[in-house]
Amino acid sequence: MKNKKLILIFAVLLTLTLSLLWPFESEIDVKIVEIQTPPLGAQIPEKLTMVLQNNESKPVDVWVDIENAFVDENKISYPTSRIIISENSTHPWDVDFVSFQKPITLQPGNNSIKARLGYSLPGKYELKIKVTEDSRLIDSASHTLEILPPKLSLKLEAEKFDWPELDLGNEVELYGIYGYILNYSPSRAKDLRTNLSVRDEKTGKTVFTASEVYYVEAYDKTPLWIWPDYPYALIEISRSGTSDKTYMPVQNVIRGKPGDVFRVNVSSEWENQKVFAEILVPIAEERNVKNEKEARNL
Amino acid sequence: MKQKKFFTFENAILLLLLFFLIGFATGCLRQDPMEARVDSLVEELGNEDTNISSAALNALIDIGEPAVPSLILALTAKEAPVRERSALILGRIEDKRAVEALSKTLSDPDPKVRGAAVNALCNIETNETTKLLIPLLQDEDEEVVLLVVSALGKLKGEGAASALLEIMDHDNQEVRKNIIYSLKQIGDPVASEALLELFSDKELGEIAASAFSNYNFMDPQTSEILMELLKSKDPTVRANAVRALGNKEDETVITLFIKLLEDPDSEVRKEVIYQLGVFGIQKSPGVEKALPPLIKTLNDRDKEVQIAAVTALGRIGDDAAVLPLIPLLENKDRKLREAAINALGQIGDPQAGAALRDRLKAEELWSARRAMIRALVNIGDPEAVETLITLLEDRHYRVRQSAAMELGKLRAEEAVEALLKALETERESEVRSAEVYALRNIGDPRAFETLRKISRDQDEYYCVRLAARESLKELEAASPSESTALV
Structure with a gap:
């Protein structure tokens, strides 16, 4: 009876050892040794570079999953669908597009992998990278990213505008x-609500308002014109002050009399960021020249 | 009787043992991760959310070959979208193992599934595909018929042309059009007669004539018939015969076409002129004979015929056309004026330089001014650079852009100061980029400082900043001593 018990205990111990050791016996030695990301902007796809070190003496197949690779405007996260992998560190130019739906073959040594990333909104995001082999987690790493918000500014310029095709003569400036x-x-800024407001400096009344939506790319500038080469707005100075001339494609036309000065204010809004710029038209230098001429004539 | 105890030590040990053995066996027999992924993706093909079903579809295409067995099974799924998407994916993977299952899917009750199977079989393409698809030309669904027609054209299999001819009188005009396109692709001479019969059809005649660009149709007998059709009473037939014969580079054809320049129908005249222009591009022997009659056609009563004649003269490229074309620079019709500018540029005779420059000052149409820039450069006008420099201040940005681009191509060193000055005031990003690239092409060290300033200016357009950076890099590599001297 005692022998029977001993045999049973031995069998249990043997099975236990086998069961516990089995999942580890074929585990491969692969490590995430480097993760790099360039400065990232909202709505601009970029690439993450990671180096996976295969310490085995033969190529191994692993699955790579990246959580939070894409996050939309509703904060819903999607994994990246494709990655770019170079064969090994000695031939980094030998790259290929590899689907995330298949295992990736890692050559012995360092393997550089690029994965696409994209975020709709600024903020902090935590990337979770998992390397698995046959559903077994081999290595994992986290990487925090910061998507900076757009940094906006507005600039206004005014100058005398010559429109020879319209034959305006001397009566209209x-x-x-x-x-x-x-x-x-x-970061790219979309849906920038931009308001134009023009005030008559003499009366203090707002004489014109308009609104338009623009967008501006990362590290770029967007002209406010509707048609290239034509101003964003026109100020027409005529004797009557009520000319009926049209200046298409310019839609923002403010009409005034000689001596009128207009304060042009433009503001642009993105999320909770508001920028504005202001300019007086005619600009001070021109007003001075005009005043001098008028004084001389008197 | 003594009751046997179940919870004995031995039983407990045996149960434990059994538990670990089951665990061990489950570990060994668990599903391959790829298979598991394929199965879950196939399941998602039927998801109502198209974002999810499309993502699954793309993922399965990515997986490729390992997904084929599961996709073959999915061709018999209950939900039609799953069957349709499975056929689509199998077509993209192009694995021959799927042919048999896809052939069965051709009789699927859902037309979308049948259509997907047609496309998939066409992509996989075996010797039997044409034979498999021909019966579906009688399908009750017109979309399926359209897909089969296109597939037969791509496959060019035996018997396809005859099968297509049998349904040439199909009720659906789109199907008929596609039959002609497929017949053209297949190029089986058996279709010649049917195509010629379509020449009188106002809508299909032109497509049928274009089929003769496939040389398989152009045997001596068909050529004879086409030449006879030039005498047809129906102007549509004559115009289509011209279109078809335009594919035959032959002096006899050119002679016949010249005679047709007097045709009473303007469409026929226009088509003949167009084809003569094409012969001009190809430098076909005998095309020079067409010059005097084409010049005469510049006075045709129909404006479109005149424009076609100007274009053809430009394409033939003979200097003899220059003097008759110059007066057209003053024509009131903007299309005719632009055609004349382009033609003079194509001919490339310096005689036209002065006339183009004179006209440039008065020309109100920006596209005509831009065409003049190209023409002046093409003809190698000695005063082109000077003219282009003045155009950097043109009132239209496209003209300024073209002027800058051409100055760069000409590597005009005398334009450097003007380009640098233009960059001080130019507001339009595309013009600024063109000016930067022009400075790069010219490669003058005077541009280094401005380019460096632009490349660092955060208030500059991104594309212009980038253009300046690229230009500087190239210029510095070309003359490192000049660049370091200016830093």
């Missing part, structure tokens, strides 16, 4: 207003 939205950040 035109001032063209040009504006730009500038972005000094790696």
